[in-house]
Amino acid sequence: MSTKIPKFVCRNGEIVPSDEATVSVFNPAVFSAFGVYETLLVWDDVIFHPAEHLNRLWRSAIAIGLPFPWGAEEIVVWLSQVKEANEFHRGRLKVIVIGPPPGEDSPLCFSWPWPEMEIPERAYEAGVSTITFKATRFMPQAKTMNTLPNLMAKNAARASNAHEALLVNFREEITEGATSNFFAVREGKLLHAPENEILTGVTMSLVLEMAKRLGIPVEETPLPADQIESWDETFITSTSRKVLPVTSIDGKPVGDGKVGEITQALMAEFEREFEAYIQAHKEGDESGS
Numbered sequence: 001m002s003t004k005i006p007k008f009v010c011r012n013g014e015i016v017p018s019d020e021a022t023v024s025v026f027n028p029a030v031f032s033a034f035g036v037y038e039t040l041l042v043w044d045d046v047i048f049h050p051a052e053h054l055n056r057l058w059r060s061a062i063a064i065g066l067p068f069p070w071g072a073e074e075i076v077v078w079l080s081q082v083k084e085a086n087e088f089h090r091g092r093l094k095v096i097v098i099g100p101p102p103g104e105d106s107p108l109c110f111s112w113p114w115p116e117m118e119i120p121e122r123a124y125e126a127g128v129s130t131i132t133f134k135a136t137r138f139m140p141q142a143k144t145m146n147t148l149p150n151l152m153a154k155n156a157a158r159a160s161n162a163h164e165a166l167l168v169n170f171r172e173e174i175t176e177g178a179t180s181n182f183f184a185v186r187e188g189k190l191l192h193a194p195e196n197e198i199l200t201g202v203t204m205s206l207v208l209e210m211a212k213r214l215g216i217p218v219e220e221t222p223l224p225a226d227q228i229e230s231w232d233e234t235f236i237t238s239t240s241r242k243v244l245p246v247t248s249i250d251g252k253p254v255g256d257g258k259v260g261e262i263t264q265a266l267m268a269e270f271e272r273e274f275e276a277y278i279q280a281h282k283e284g285d286e287s288g289s
Ligand code: PMP
Pocket: 039, 150, 176, 177, 178, 179, 180, 181, 199, 200, 201, 202, 203, 204, 237, 238, 239, 240
């Protein structure tokens, strides 16, 4: 069994040993991916922006017609409980809502701790390499269990020794990463794909607010893959990575192949805000956003 498997899982508010956290083969999540999920970051016992993640979980459920009978506060309590039961202080929390099981009306909510994504410091200093991968996510604004395109893209990245795969749609435009949002910088302007074609990341939203405060102009625009050479900088964002520079796509350097100025400014600002958030929530109200 993977060492990542935690001792305890929370099932609809009840802490159970992880080998009891099972799902029937008849659950519609198995055959039809009828479910939604979130990944949250925990640092020094503080959950980073839980309200935003749980709001997106709820919106994703509504989008696919999955009943969602709980309030965000209730799920935050469950997350704290499963964190404590596993004596978990840093890393990620996974939450899935699936079902309902056959013959039942209520869905199942499972949550559990998961280790941090291991990213060497050097990746933030020198940037990572990526590949492009032809795939389109179904209902991209919802974070559903229909993650086959993400999985295949991630496998392709791994096979090429790349950190991430960038999804390319049928119009040959880069939309987002397999598990991240994608940004490009051209002539001082921050570019990102149209939001109706991507998952609006919690990290992405924070980065867009920071860009505004730092006076960096932002444009929501298609990002044709044949324009990669016109970009000076690129980076990806996600809960697990924060802001991570991308210095190569499909084996070719982006810009001069070094981490650019705007990427550096946003990385530094994100780190500052992250630290401030964790400090502010350490002994206080963890349920706040
Ligand atoms: N797009 C996709 C397809 C993802 O899986 C993720 C990871 N949740 C993101 C974007 C980034 O979202 P967030 O910043 O909320 O982690």
